Amino acid sequence: MSMINYASREINCKIVYYGPGLCGKTTNLEYIYEKVAPNTRGKLISLATETERTLFFDFLPVDLGSIRGFKTRFHLYTVPGQVYYNASRKLILKGVDGVVFVADSQVERLDANIESMHNLYDNLSEYGLDLREIPFVIQYNKRDLPNISSLQELEGQLNPGKVPYFEAVGPRGIGVFDTLKAVSKAVIKSLS
Amino acid sequence: MAGAASWSFEERDFQRIERLLQTFLYESHTRCALLVDRTGQLVATVGEQPDFDSTAFASLAAADFSANDQLASMIGEKEFSSLFHQGERESMYLADVAKRVILVVLFDNRTTLGMVRVKVKGVVKELSEIFRDMFDRYASASRPALETAFVDEAEDEIDRLFGDL
Numbered sequence: 195m196s197m198i199n200y201a202s203r204e205i206n207c208k209i210v211y212y213g214p215g216l217c218g219k220t221t222n223l224e225y226i227y228e229k230v231a232p233n234t235r236g237k238l239i240s241l242a243t244e245t246e247r248t249l250f251f252d253f254l255p256v257d258l259g260s261i262r263g264f265k266t267r268f269h270l271y272t273v274p275g276q277v278y279y280n281a282s283r284k285l286i287l288k289g290v291d292g293v294v295f296v297a298d299s300q301v302e303r304l305d306a307n308i309e310s311m312h313n314l315y316d317n318l319s320e321y322g323l324d325l326r327e328i329p330f331v332i333q334y335n336k337r338d339l340p341n342i343s344s345l346q347e348l349e350g351q352l353n354p355g356k357v358p359y360f361e362a363v364g365p366r367g368i369g370v371f372d373t374l375k376a377v378s379k380a381v382i383k384s385l386s
Numbered sequence: 387m388a389g390a391a392s393w394s395f396e397e398r399d400f401q402r403i404e405r406l407l408q409t410f411l412y413e414s415h416t417r418c419a420l421l422v423d424r425t426g427q428l429v430a431t432v433g434e435q436p437d438f439d440s441t442a443f444a445s446l447a448a449a450d451f452s453a454n455d456q457l458a459s460m461i462g463e464k465e466f467s468s469l470f471h472q473g474e475r476e477s478m479y480l481a482d483v484a485k486r487v488i489l490v491v492l493f494d495n496r497t498t499l500g501m502v503r504v505k506v507k508g509v510v511k512e513l514s515e516i517f518r519d520m521f522d523r524y525a526s527a528s529r530p531a532l533e534t535a536f537v538d539e540a541e542d543e544i545d546r547l548f549g550d551l
Contacts, residue, residue, distance in 0.1 A: 208425055386532050
């Protein structure tokens with residue numbers, strides 16, 4: 195949960211990108227890192243394996259600048275998607291203010307998406323959080339690939355709560371900032 | 387737990403903590419103390435201002451501490467209440483404060499691990515009392531919230547920063 199630091203006049207909000215392995219969570223952060231003005235972002239930290247699979251998390255702070263005297267910053271995190279890294283995933287969710295679920299649109303990854311979504315619900319519930327009550331958006335990624343599920347099917351399987359969703363092609367940046375804008379606005383609203 | 391922020395850190399809290407940690411740094415001959423909350427946010431820095439990226443440092447320190455907590459429970463321990471990382475010149479000592487905050491102390495060869503350990507123990511006890519008071523205060527009051535004007539301005543800024551990217 196976010197903390198308002200009146201002493202240093204800072205507000206930091208934690209946004210976590212969640213989803214199955216290789217769905218494009220890290221690619222989202224890399225694209226954001228590349229595109230935002232260098233003076234508005236910090237270092238992109240990646241704790242990854244030698245084969246560049248996320249081992250623990252990626253971390254990217256993005257500054258909104260000073261809003262009514264408060265330095266406002268979003269801390270963007272990804273989690274490791276592979277099933278066996280659940281202990282690490284759970285740790286990263288601690289104190290989360292908003293969640294982006296990155297779904298892999300490919301037909302053969304539908305089950306992995308569903309499993310990851312269940313896992314997200316379970317892990318949040320261990321912190322007493324309910325996905326229906328916190329800022330949450332879904333990104334359907336890899337929309338440029340040939341073997342993808344229809345939007346209708348993905349919505350039916352993954353979005354019963356009808357939260358905002360975005361179609362995306364991570365490496366080309368399509369949908370990346372729409373997703374970030376939506377979740378960051380929802381997080382800011384939740385602080386009022 | 388949707389809604390306003392869960393706690394806030396005020397100037398008077400910082401002043402109490404700063405005084406306490408200044409004394410601690412002086413007595414333990416250590417260089418810098420950082421307070422990081424368990425979610426990875428930097429709460430305060432006292433002493434020599436570090437020349438590294440303290441935002442990234444805070445997120446890694448919290449992850450380090452949390453991972454070690456899990457390791458502790460796997461071997462049947464309730465927790466590792468402190469951690470020590472030794473470098474050739476610079477070392478760091480991390481200690482839990484009231485289960486919500488981590489005290490990270492940076493030191494070099496002007497002091498010893500034994501000295502740091504003893505002094506940390508004392509200061510953690512006092513810090514824990516301060517933080518417990520602080521959390522009790524927020525538990526009994528309504529949670530801190532931001533004014534609507536803040537939200538409007540922040541939304542405009544989000545559009546400006548991310549709008550055409």
